[in-house]
Amino acid sequence: MAKTIYDVKTVVLRKNIDEKEAMNIVEEKKTKPFKSLLLRPKNEDIHVHSLKLYYECILMVSGKYIADYYRKATYSISVDSNVNEIVLGDGIFPVRSKSGFTKAFGGKRGKNKVDLKLEEHVFVEEEDELIFDHHGNELKFPFKINSKTIENYPKRLLEKNEPNVKKPELTYAAAISKLQFQLKKPIEADVRNINDEFVLRDITEVYVPIFEARLIGPKKKVGIIRIDAVRKKIL
Incomplete structure (x- = not known):
């Protein structure tokens, strides 16, 4: 069976903090992953093992169902x-x-x-869009996409950082199937001459820059801090 080739648009969001700013946030908040009811570690008890910049994919699919x-x-x-x-x-x-x-x-x-x-x-026409994080979970898109918020050469940037690019775990076919299921409303039982069609509009991969810090705490316990480099917030 021939593999379906999809026309996929690639977008990379620009980060609004650099590595130094990200490290300052990590140093300020590095005790947070280790806090509990019985444990309140001090800053000096926690070591920042590494800080890496990842690009995580948000997958967007849109289409129309006609019947x-x-x-x-x-x-x-x-x-x-x-x-x-x-x-x-x-x-x-x-x-x-x-x-x-x-x-x-x-x-x-x-x-x-x-x-x-x-x-x-009866004529039916439904349009919608589904958005998934890189694990395949649905979410609401929290970013603005315009010429000021995106990189000019997205594919070149992703190729340069390929080891740190997190592609979508959900396949395009699975995402499209979920969209079709949502758009195709249940039809009454007593009908005839059904003509229906699904039209795929767009598939877009939006890559979000995420700083991820690996921390070593008391008793060599490992903690992670993830920072959204677009919105400058801890995830």
């Missing part, structure tokens, strides 16, 4: 009290039988009801 089909439907209309049935094309639709309650309060001149059993031609 049309016929479904059975009943329309009720009011007619004069002296109408016994309605002829519509080849169909004959008798008036609805009145209950004793309706006869008592409506009288002989009360309106009659006719139930028209017809078919509706």
Whole structure:
């Protein structure tokens, strides 16, 4: 079976802190991973083993689901009290039988009801986008993408830092399948002539610069601090 080739757009967000600023944040917060109810280590008890810059992928897929089909439907209309049935094309639709309650309060001149059993031609169009972190978990996209927030040569930058690039663990096909499932609403049971189509709009890989510090604490316990280099915040 031939492998599907997708047209994927690559975006790399610009970091807003450098390694020195990241290290200052780590030094200030390095006791946090080791704190507990019984343990309050001092700064001097914790050693920064390493600080590395990673580029983690956020995968975005967007598309549209289009469908049309016929479904059975009943329309009720009011007619004069002296109408016994309605002829519509080849169909004959008798008036609805009145209950004793309706006869008592409506009288002989009360309106009659006719139930028209017809078919509706239904058209459906749904568009959406799903966003996944590099582990494949859905999330809300917290960044702005414009000319000021992205790198000019994303692929070149990723190639240069290839060992520290975290590609998406979720395959494109799996992400698209999740989007299709979300867009394709359950269709009523009593339908016919269903024509549907899924149109893939975009696949985008957005790489977020993350500083990751590996810490060694008391009893050689290992701790990790991760810093979002775009928003300057600890994750």
